[in-house]
Amino acid sequence: MKKNIAIIMGGYSSEVAISLKSGNVVYKHLDTSKYNGYRIHILKEKWVYINDNNHETSINKTDFSITINNEKIVFDAVFNAIHGTPGENGIILAYFDLLGIKHTSAPFYQMALTFNKRDTLSVVKQYGIPTAKSVYLNKGDEINHKAIVEKLGLPCFVKPNNAGSSFGISKVHHIEDLQSAIEFAFKEDSEILIESFLNGTEVSVGVIEYQNEITVLPITEIVSENDFFDYEAKYLGKSQEITPARLSESQEEKVKKIAKKVYKVLNMSGFSRSEYIFVNDEPHFLEMNTVPGLTEASILPQQAKQHGISLQELFTNAIETALNKN
Structure with missing residues (x-):
């Protein structure tokens, strides 16, 4: 029997439009032989299910269900595609935990911790991970x-x-x-x-749980046309994203080792994409994204593709990992 999967997208921050794009890509590439996908818009003014004709149905927040043609639909798992609050900072995940609904992200505390840049830095520094002042x-x-x-x-x-x-x-x-x-x-x-300011090569490193193993994906080098990797560089084509990155063997080995260590130190699970800058050949940790962009052009899907993982396989793995959590 197919599982009902709620793909939550939108959110309450400046990242709403980006999140809606990510969520729609997840919906488009969902394996429909295994799952019934439901696009759920979580917005400040409303929580609604959007069908293929863009008709809205309100979410019952008491149990996170919807009713269609007098049939109540509950969800087996939630695919979290909300960048920013309340998805990436863990707020809505605590709500799902209270309801006993499984989700594709790390536990809500880990999400809250990694969303707070200062607190993340304070943890990784204790483990000898180089960072900026x-x-x-x-x-x-x-x-x-x-x-x-x-x-x-x-x-x-x-x-x-x-x-x-x-x-x-x-x-x-x-x-x-x-x-x-x-x-x-x-x-x-x-x-x-x-x-x-750290002056050096900037790289983005995806680390995910894939088939029950912590997997470091091929590394992406970021070359911004602007003064730094800003919004224009990220989303409006003002950068080169080179996968695999042009690193020496020793640089690649170092950053992969540190990225895996950071993932473990922060007790992460699910998706992550972290930024590092090489200074004197040493990778310095900048920050971690736990709901990275998931469009076809986004960095983590590019890395997965280079690793031989399609978007459908990437999303199926995330859902199956969530469903199998205790």
């Missing part, structure tokens, strides 16, 4: 621009602590531009992170 600010804190620049140097990066897709990020070259960058980041989040 950083300063953390809450909205309302007194800000000493000179002290920040003395600690981190210029240029530096100002970024929201809890946000994705490069929303709210600035690269600051001059101290007089620091305040406007801070204000820009605070529009996305009440907590921000300011990091030292």
